[in-house]
Amino acid sequence: MPPTSPASSASSASSAQPARPLVELHGADPDLVGVLSELFAAYRSGRPAPTHLVDLDRDLWAHLEELGLSRLTGSPERGGSGGTWADAAALLGIAAGAAAPVPLVEHDVLGGWLLEAAGLPDDGGLRTVCRPDPSGVALNVTWAREATHVVALWEDRDEWRVADVPLDHVALTERRNIAGEPSDTVEFDVDELEAGVVVSRGVGEQFHLRGALARSAQNVGAMERIVEIVLRHVAERTQFGRPIGRFQAVQHLISDIAAETALGRAATDAAVARASATNWTDPGMLFAVGVAKSCVGHGSSVVVRGAHQVLGAIGTTLEHELHTLTKPILARRSEYGSLHEWDETLTSLAVSAGHDRLWSLMTTGRAKAGRPSGHAVGR
Amino acid sequence: MAAGLLPPVPRELPALTDLRLEVRAFLAQQVRDGVFVPHVDTWLTRWDRDFTRELGRRGWLGMVIPEEYGGRGRTYLERFVVTEELLVAGAPVAAHWIAERQIGPSLLTYGTEEQKQAFLPAISRGELVFGIGMSEPDSGSDLASVRTRAERVDGGWRLTGTKVWTSGAHEADAFFALARTETLDPVRRHDGLSQFIVDLRGPDVHIRPIVSMDGDHHFNEVHLDGVFVPDYRVLGRLGAGWTQVTSELAFERSGPERVLSTFQLLASAAQAMEDGRLPLDEGLGRLVARVAGLHQMSFAVSHALEAHEPAETAAAVVKVLGTTTEGDIADYVDGLTATGWVEDEELFALLHAAILQRPGFTLRGGTNEILRGVIARGLGMR
Numbered sequence: 001m002p003p004t005s006p007a008s009s010a011s012s013a014s015s016a017q018p019a020r021p022l023v024e025l026h027g028a029d030p031d032l033v034g035v036l037s038e039l040f041a042a043y044r045s046g047r048p049a050p051t052h053l054v055d056l057d058r059d060l061w062a063h064l065e066e067l068g069l070s071r072l073t074g075s076p077e078r079g080g081s082g083g084t085w086a087d088a089a090a091l092l093g094i095a096a097g098a099a100a101p102v103p104l105v106e107h108d109v110l111g112g113w114l115l116e117a118a119g120l121p122d123d124g125g126l127r128t129v130c131r132p133d134p135s136g137v138a139l140n141v142t143w144a145r146e147a148t149h150v151v152a153l154w155e156d157r158d159e160w161r162v163a164d165v166p167l168d169h170v171a172l173t174e175r176r177n178i179a180g181e182p183s184d185t186v187e188f189d190v191d192e193l194e195a196g197v198v199v200s201r202g203v204g205e206q207f208h209l210r211g212a213l214a215r216s217a218q219n220v221g222a223m224e225r226i227v228e229i230v231l232r233h234v235a236e237r238t239q240f241g242r243p244i245g246r247f248q249a250v251q252h253l254i255s256d257i258a259a260e261t262a263l264g265r266a267a268t269d270a271a272v273a274r275a276s277a278t279n280w281t282d283p284g285m286l287f288a289v290g291v292a293k294s295c296v297g298h299g300s301s302v303v304v305r306g307a308h309q310v311l312g313a314i315g316t317t318l319e320h321e322l323h324t325l326t327k328p329i330l331a332r333r334s335e336y337g338s339l340h341e342w343d344e345t346l347t348s349l350a351v352s353a354g355h356d357r358l359w360s361l362m363t364t365g366r367a368k369a370g371r372p373s374g375h376a377v378g379r
Numbered sequence: 380m381a382a383g384l385l386p387p388v389p390r391e392l393p394a395l396t397d398l399r400l401e402v403r404a405f406l407a408q409q410v411r412d413g414v415f416v417p418h419v420d421t422w423l424t425r426w427d428r429d430f431t432r433e434l435g436r437r438g439w440l441g442m443v444i445p446e447e448y449g450g451r452g453r454t455y456l457e458r459f460v461v462t463e464e465l466l467v468a469g470a471p472v473a474a475h476w477i478a479e480r481q482i483g484p485s486l487l488t489y490g491t492e493e494q495k496q497a498f499l500p501a502i503s504r505g506e507l508v509f510g511i512g513m514s515e516p517d518s519g520s521d522l523a524s525v526r527t528r529a530e531r532v533d534g535g536w537r538l539t540g541t542k543v544w545t546s547g548a549h550e551a552d553a554f555f556a557l558a559r560t561e562t563l564d565p566v567r568r569h570d571g572l573s574q575f576i577v578d579l580r581g582p583d584v585h586i587r588p589i590v591s592m593d594g595d596h597h598f599n600e601v602h603l604d605g606v607f608v609p610d611y612r613v614l615g616r617l618g619a620g621w622t623q624v625t626s627e628l629a630f631e632r633s634g635p636e637r638v639l640s641t642f643q644l645l646a647s648a649a650q651a652m653e654d655g656r657l658p659l660d661e662g663l664g665r666l667v668a669r670v671a672g673l674h675q676m677s678f679a680v681s682h683a684l685e686a687h688e689p690a691e692t693a694a695a696v697v698k699v700l701g702t703t704t705e706g707d708i709a710d711y712v713d714g715l716t717a718t719g720w721v722e723d724e725e726l727f728a729l730l731h732a733a734i735l736q737r738p739g740f741t742l743r744g745g746t747n748e749i750l751r752g753v754i755a756r757g758l759g760m761r
Binding site: 020245248258273290343359 | 395399456457467642646647650659660663664675679682693696700755
């Protein structure tokens, strides 16, 4: 979707029209959002009861493949749908709100992107993605057992390489994360990683940022669904002769849940807009992604705790929808950098900016106007 | 719907950024020239009429007032970035704050042609200073219970009652007083209220200081002892005071001053960590992220107001989270400091002011408890 500039067209209280546009919007394609909302609402109402172990939903995945959503962000020349980052963030949020067990981040946003950046062929098989350590081991590789290949990003003597490794070439130990999703240990043959295609430094550095922002987009989508669940519950649940949503203490708890969710949404959308507008080339991406990860991460503590409090004992049961959202939120929050690591990154950016440049950092992501910050991104 | 709570978050383009840089460069020069010392909560506590007039000369007051009324005819978004820059710099902006934020927009919406001509040009020049006359000794959160009454007299009204917490009344020229023009109907409590433009320098107005716990004088009691207000100084429609005041509060609640009151302390803490005067601690990054996220949210609300889209709930969210965060900054820095570090006078001046101003952050302009109720209503729970 091309960006729109409402400030230059909207009717305004002022008489003068600005000579240059002041702002632009980088929202997702509204038609796409409509399709996604319907699709995942139908999925949510039709799926089986929740289980404590969560496996890939192959029927849903096949359906997403048919609709061109499994490679939403891929370039059309390679069979992708050419979606923007804003489109991708909408898909990730809505799918996470439906607790859909599908590897959109791993297969499309990261795996497909890496294959494309490396110029490697994409046979359409399900991909997951990881960054093995120097000994060739990667921990917590989500959905690995379900994939045909694992796309590995490998840092080797100041060079970054991408290898598309068939699953039968790796040693895989099955594990699960706190959400009960596959989160396997994968051991590569280092020779196979060293044979990977060299990609630019930018690709290597962006990987962590893209993963962190994708996880934030998923989590804020799940938090928005939690707000809906909580509101429905307090309207239906009656105690002391009235719906519990009429009690001020409950209203305040839910206001806080909604407020933190909205802050996470603002921070995430701002980072997504910056990514969409600049195709991730803006040097302020590190700061913007960190703000999203921190706001969504800390906010999720308020949301998860508050939602469980509002839902009462019923919200702690296997049959209830709530844990299908809260558990993945907690699992994803620690991926692509812990909350602590991201707060440290932001602290070091703020401290280097110092008193006089902190505000410049906070509005542009850079401590000095017009100059790239040049911060390398660690693991 | 939760997803609809937040208006779209726009991306700032160079036209706005250039305006920011222009204001920022001017403010940095003012600091270098010793015109002001950056401080916290300056939109309440730092008056400087000369500085205010200088902003008027530079076109940074009356920005959303049309040129025919002496304003600059610019957009709310442009005013938003100028406002942010002034707050972040800790500049002395209290003298024009109320007029610029809510009196001007209210006059534009509800004022007569004569009132607009009489007040808007002077507001835009920074020469006319306004206060707010809403709260009373027995009317805080429950504003509809105000008891100041206006009695019909020949050619106007006679106002009798007491207003409190009137920031800067001892320096201001006028205020909007909310008064009962009809007796209270317990079933329709919001009816029968009207707004009056009252000359604070006129006869029968008695102003007494309310001294804050740090010994400073910002607040006042304003006693109206039968003050005569002519008919042509009634604001808007008689009996519609509640609607008018509520729309004024939308401007009052959504601005960046609900996020940035302690920004100078946050920036000084970052510098102190760089210099080794405070321990390096990742709590700073968490607060920086929150303020940055709130900046985006506040910008989104401003953008919605510009397009005349509803943003009342989102504005309440900004104020609840923002005022909590600006207070948390004070508490956070306090937790990092130890006595015995007294050589750091600049940091301590900011810190102590922030801690003592903090209780007011979550009270003024609607307490956070009232605002959570506003959010609950926006979510359909009321």
